Amino acid sequence: MLDTHGRKYVQPIIGHTAKRMIQLGLTPNQVTWAAFIIGVTTGGFIYFDMPMIAVLVLWLSGYLDAVDGSMARMKQQSSAWGTLLDITFDRIVELSVIVGLAMRFPQAAFLLLLLTSSIVFSMTVFLTVGALSEKKGMKSFYYQAGLAERTEGFILFTIMIMVPNWLLWTTGLFLLVEIFTAMQRMLEARRLLKE
Template sequence: MLDTHGRIYVQPLIERTAKGLLRLGLSANQITVTAFLVGVAASVIIYFDQPYLGVAVLWISGFLDAVDGSMARLSRTSSGWGTVLDVTFDRVVEVGIIIALALRHPEPKILFLLMLLASSIIIVMTIFLTVGAVSDKQSEKSFYYQPGLAERTEGFILFSLMVLFQSYLVYTTILYIFIELFTGMQRLLEARRILKE
């Protein structure tokens, strides 16, 4: 939701950063890989019980993840390979955060909830990617970007809450699962509508 409706407010900063990195001779794919490595570093930092630093590093990763797409569009180098890297690395970063929290909280109830969260993310991403692949609708991205309640920014907010308030991890994880499943239903209903048109 925030990616779809709030991007306009941060896009000028994203574009300035993208132009600056392009002037330095960096490519969109190089920034995609950098965002991935920074995101993985966030998981390691969180595992070693540095939640504030871990969350800050996670958000830097997320910012770079937004910048790489703008770089590709500005330099007219958007590619299917870049999209595959971007989407795959995003999921690896998310899995890394879940694994870091699971290693820090091996209690069965929390592990079960984290497993449900990972499963809900897989289900919702399957819907998102499948609709993007079969839809004729266009967006500025290389495939149809289906909006929903939980997009990348909401995921980062929820992960931040999970990391910063680990004494409430059960409740924040349940909240994240609920929001993911709600988003999945939103996207299924929209898919039914647009694919029957």
């Protein structure tokens, strides 16, 4: 929801960074790889009890993830390969957070497994609708908005990392939000794909 409705407020900052990266001679895919490499370290920082650094690298990774798309659109270099890298790397970064939390706090492992399952469910609907829909958005596929988008996930991950005493409650909330989002997307898909 925040990505869909709030992007216009932060896009000038993202766009400025994208221009700087282009001036440095970087390609969108290079920034995608940088975002991935930075983001995938999050789980390790969680496991080794460095929550501030974990949150910092998570958000830096997310920011660069927004910058790479802006670069691709500015340079008119959006590609199916770039989209595949972007979506795949996003999920691996999220898995890094979940695995780091499960290793650091094994008492929450089962609930984190359920959270992972709900993310798979929601992303399956999201990607299938994107592949089947003839509509295209700003991205190279149809982007199905929902209650839980990447920013909401990062906010919940941040709380999970920074306030481990609330981990079970926050994970449960995240699980419910993901299930709600998946169902929201299913209902929209039913309408879209019947047209």
